[in-house]
Amino acid sequence: MTESVKEKPIVWTISGSDCSGGAGIAADIKTGHALGVEVCHLITANTVQNANRLISINPVACETLQQQAKVLIDDKPPSVIKIGLIANLEQVTWLTELLAGFKANYPKISVVFDPVGQASVGGSFSTLEREDLTLLFHYVDVITPNLMEAQQLSNLLTLDPVELAIKISELGVASVIVKGGHSAVLDNDGLQISDDYCLHHVEQSSISYQLSSPRINTSYSHGGGCSFASAVTAFLAHGYLLRDAFTLTKAFINQGLAKSVTASIKKPDYYGAFQQTHWPNNADFFPRISSNLVKKYQALPPFPSLALSDTKLGLYPVVDSLYWLKRLLPLGLNIIQLRLKNKTDIELEALIIAAIAISQPYKTRLFINDYWQLAIKHRAYGVHIGQEDLQNANLTRIQQSGLHLGISTHGCYEFLLAQQLQPSYLAIGAIFPTKTKNMSGQIQGVENLQQLLKLASNIPVVAIGGINLQRAERVWQTGVDSIAVVTAITESENAEIAVKQFQHIMQ
Known part of the structure; x- marks a missing residue:
């Protein structure tokens, strides 16, 4: 051949x-x-x-x-x-x-x-x-x-x-x-x-x-x-x-x-x-x-770990509503993220309060995307912050509140920068083109993901972006700790079956 x-x-x-x-x-x-x-x-x-x-x-x-x-x-x-x-x-x-x-x-x-x-x-x-x-x-x-x-x-x-x-x-x-x-x-x-x-x-x-x-x-x-x-x-x-x-x-x-x-x-x-x-x-x-950001927080202690022991994070659904939280939380997930967009301040706070309450009976780690002030106020488990929002976030307040922190990265520069901040986990993306964001010029691919994993310390790494069931096996074989998905679950014919299929790949 x-x-x-x-x-x-x-x-x-x-x-x-x-x-x-x-x-x-x-x-x-x-x-x-x-x-x-x-x-x-x-x-x-x-x-x-x-x-x-x-x-x-x-x-x-x-x-x-x-x-x-x-x-x-x-x-x-x-x-x-x-x-x-x-x-x-x-x-x-x-x-x-x-x-x-x-x-x-x-x-x-x-x-x-x-x-x-x-x-x-x-x-x-x-x-x-x-x-x-x-x-x-x-x-x-x-x-x-x-x-x-x-x-x-x-x-x-x-x-x-x-x-x-x-x-x-x-x-x-x-x-x-x-x-x-x-x-x-x-x-x-x-x-x-x-x-x-x-x-x-x-x-x-x-x-x-x-x-x-x-x-x-x-x-x-x-x-x-x-x-x-x-x-x-x-x-x-x-x-x-x-x-x-x-x-x-x-x-x-x-x-x-x-x-x-x-x-x-x-x-x-x-x-x-x-x-x-x-x-x-x-x-x-x-x-x-x-960078100025790294210098600003160089004395900050590490953020709390995810306490995974010998297990990996596995499947990481990113959802945009309470409906999806209620539907997916009973499925034995280690982690889930609520990403809210285009909401008023009153709506945001009400939804975050409700999301934290809904997640309480489960062992699933709930991360709130972006809204770190509300996550602190209502004692969420964690907050996920995009690279572009790091400059405006108060990492000292987040760390002192006991919140877990996840940070998005796109390429080796941002990965190394975020790793120096010692978050609870690091996300690398977009691995493939995605429907949810325009990632022009920042598509990492599986090969680059493998290279970035060689730079990782002991902080868990999440792969995200355009990962569907057909691509998940190849991504998982890189040794990544978790795969985050959005439309691969929310746009599937049967979300529960899709979750089980992803979980089977990540056993």
């Missing part, structure tokens, strides 16, 4: 060739292959360098680059383009015109720019000034400077990545990631940490993401910056949102640096090549989220 081959996303890398194989195109190709994308490359310059020094830069003619781009766009159009070394002003002009045409004809193509200026071994890759890149910036979706490059682009001397990112974003770039690998700060315990900062512009607003990891000291980091930008490129090509591509990239870099620690001890003065390993799947290498 012939196995079907999954088609890989295609990315282009437009950068210089490092004859020593550490940085540039070589790093891009190794990173792309490690992360499951097909890499087409256009070489802007052949460099003469090794682990000790940069000797010369030999630019490739724009005519050659244009011919390569022309034949590739017909055969292997990219979903993402990564730009590295730009050797001269002629290449800037060519590249700007190329991207302008691509953006007009292929608006979904994303562009990641790693503004390579200085070689880590010393010497300059380019004589270009910031002003030479002004027009190019308008076609760049993500720029990934290190601290030194960020200072040059911003004309600021500060080491504050927030200030640097804000200033660079004024150049017209949609999103800025300032890599912190060339610096280290001390945390509260005196340990060296490496911070990376991302400023992401979405429509008329901006969102920031900051990631922190213990610094990994190794001299084998040649090409690490190129690999960082290439990893962002690869994850974007796989369809990840920028916040998740950023988080996965940080883990990929940590993983590669850790792989080289032993070699670095043996040859401490040798500037060896960064090691591109594999898809990041070890929780130890994933960063901590340094």
